[in-house]
Amino acid sequence: MGEEEKVIYFDNNATTAVAPEVFEAMTPFLTKLYGNPSSIHHFGGQVMAHVETARERLAALLGAAPTEVIFTSCGTESDNAAIRSAMLTCPQRDKLVISKVEHPAVLNLAKDLERRGYRVSMIPVDGKGKLDMERARELIDNQTSVVSVMWANNETGNIYPIYELADLAHRNGALFHTDAVQAVGKVPMNLSESQIDFLSLSGHKLHAPKGVGALYVRRGVRFRPFVIGGHQESNRRAGTENVASVVGLGKAAELARLNIEKENSQVRAMRDKLEQGILKTIPEVRVNGDVEHRLPNTANISFEYIEGESILMLLDMFGICASSGSACTTGSLEPSHVLRAMGIPYTAAHGAIRFSLSRYNTMDEVDFVLEKLPPVIARLREISPYWNQK
Ligand code: PLP
Numbered sequence: 001m002g003e004e005e006k007v008i009y010f011d012n013n014a015t016t017a018v019a020p021e022v023f024e025a026m027t028p029f030l031t032k033l034y035g036n037p038s039s040i041h042h043f044g045g046q047v048m049a050h051v052e053t054a055r056e057r058l059a060a061l062l063g064a065a066p067t068e069v070i071f072t073s074c075g076t077e078s079d080n081a082a083i084r085s086a087m088l089t090c091p092q093r094d095k096l097v098i099s100k101v102e103h104p105a106v107l108n109l110a111k112d113l114e115r116r117g118y119r120v121s122m123i124p125v126d127g128k129g130k131l132d133m134e135r136a137r138e139l140i141d142n143q144t145s146v147v148s149v150m151w152a153n154n155e156t157g158n159i160y161p162i163y164e165l166a167d168l169a170h171r172n173g174a175l176f177h178t179d180a181v182q183a184v185g186k187v188p189m190n191l192s193e194s195q196i197d198f199l200s201l202s203g204h205k206l207h208a209p210k211g212v213g214a215l216y217v218r219r220g221v222r223f224r225p226f227v228i229g230g231h232q233e234s235n236r237r238a239g240t241e242n243v244a245s246v247v248g249l250g251k252a253a254e255l256a257r258l259n260i261e262k263e264n265s266q267v268r269a270m271r272d273k274l275e276q277g278i279l280k281t282i283p284e285v286r287v288n289g290d291v292e293h294r295l296p297n298t299a300n301i302s303f304e305y306i307e308g309e310s311i312l313m314l315l316d317m318f319g320i321c322a323s324s325g326s327a328c329t330t331g332s333l334e335p336s337h338v339l340r341a342m343g344i345p346y347t348a349a350h351g352a353i354r355f356s357l358s359r360y361n362t363m364d365e366v367d368f369v370l371e372k373l374p375p376v377i378a379r380l381r382e383i384s385p386y387w388n389q390k
Contacts, residue, residue: 008365010274011321012205013154013182013298013356018248019207025251026209029244037241038232051241054250061253062199062216063190070215070236071246072227075181075202076105078215079148081226081237082177082198083109086146087118089222090175093145095119097174099131099160100341101153105200106179107337110148123149128290129158129342137168144174151183151199155338155354156289157298159187166195175221181205181213185256186264186295197221203245207358208252212245263359268296270366271357275299277370282377286348288339297357302348305387306380309333311353314376320369323354347386 009017035044037051052066059066072078083106087096098110100122110120121139124132131149140147147169152159162178169176177198183189184199185206191199199216203209217223217236229238256263278285278301288300303311308324315322335349344352355369381387 006319008318008320008361008368010355010357010361010365010369011323012358013157013354014323015204015210016207016358017360018209019252019255021255022208022248022251026244026248029247033243037243038230047243050247051243054246054253057250057257058214058253061184061189061257063192064216065192065219067234068191068216068219070217070233071241071249072213072215072237073211073239073242074213075103075179075200075205076213077226078200078202078213079103079105079177079179080109081215082200082217083113083146083148084226085217085222085224086175086177086198087113088224090145093143093174095121095141095144097121097123097136097139097144097147097169099123099125099149101125101129101155101158101338102148102150103154103179103181105181106148106150119143125341127343129153129156129288129338130290130293131160131165133161133164136165140165140168140172140174142172144169144172146175146177148177148179151178151180152187152295153289153338154182155336156300156342157182157295157356158290159183159293159295162196163194166197170195182295185252185260186297188260191216191218203249203252206252206256208249209245212242212249214249259359264296267357267359267361270361270363271297271299271355273363274355274357274366274369275301277366278373281370281374288342288344288348288352299355301353301355302344303351303353303377303380304348305390306351306377306384307333308351308353310380311351311376314380315369315372318368318372320372323356324352347390 035047037048055066055069059069114120123136149165166176175197179200181202184201197218201214203212227238284304286302339349
């Protein structure tokens with residue numbers, strides 16, 4: 001694929017295109033307005049007003065106060081900052097409770113904390129990826145310092161009952177963090193009416209650039225900075241602000257807030273057409289996840305008895321981009337930890353493909369994928385020993 005060739009991009013949970021309006025809003029800060037927002041002189045200082053406008057726009061999308069928003073470099077940093085702060089501010093408690101299907105940003109952090117002496121408990125999921133709430137009620141106890149459960153899963157799109165979990169955490173005197181990297185901009189939220197203490201988000205999943213994220217910290221919650229140095233972000237995250245990207249994230253948040261309902265219904269219609277078309281034309285496929293409680297843009301589909309990686313390679317020849325498991329685990333041929341936690345049989349987990357759409361997709365693209373996919377699957381099954389021996 002050359003860079004100029006047409007791409008059918010169905011991999012928006014990996015990353016999204018920067019919206020043209022976002023790019024336009026950012027450009028002055030990469031050209032003329034390059035001052036440091038902390039400078040005393042007007043040339044630099046004037047930039048700070050634009051950082052604050054971005055903060056207001058992001059806060060409006062979250063239903064939060066601007067002072068509750070800290071800009072960071074990415075979702076991973078926000079996850080680290082929240083969980084580490086919660087552990088540090090509750091030294092008398094040594095337990096972290098997460099779900100088994102967290103992104104590696106939380107999962108591997110938890111493993112690292114475990115090596116350092118913290119206790120980590122994981123809430124299991126069922127075959128649809130739904131959390132075992134009974135087990136959650138047992139695991140969250142008066143030794144728990146923080147509960148961290150994602151708002152929406154990046155692989156299946158499953159949406160989790162985080163209001164209930166936040167309530168459960170508080171009833172046990174624990175803090176609650178949610179990795180909302182996949183949910184922000186797709187799920188309407190009003191954090192001021194919730195018990196959520198920390199929420200992580202990432203710019204590049206909502207049509208802002210890579211390398212910018214944010215952390216919501218509820219007013220009154222004690223916070224220990226993760227990145228220590230200068231006094232930026234009211235002493236909560238040191239380092240000169242990534243002004244252009246912060247402005248871009250603010251613009252992306254504004255677009256998401258204004259269009260969330262319309263976009264969700266358009267994207268859902270495309271996703272549903274794709275999914276139903278696949279189920280109708282290809283035998284032995286299964287949809288993974290909780291179809292009633294999932295993001296409108298995500299379909300995770302297993303094509304039994306073949307390898308997801310081979311499907312991706314053949315689709316790539318038509319310019320179709322999708323993902324097998326999560327983008328972050330691509331490269332290893334192990335089925336994703338999410339599908340394993342769900343107990344998806346080996347023959348199906350290996351052939352799982354995630355299609356994730358955005359407002360920039362079209363019904364024509366869906367039709368194109370529905371035309372190209374069935375022969376790809378048939379061709380791979382012809383040469384699959386598992387298919388031929390089943
Ligand atoms: N959390 C979830 C659920 C994700 O999907 C991702 C990215 O794929 C991350 C965290 C990490 O975000 P970032 O790439 O901004 O570090």
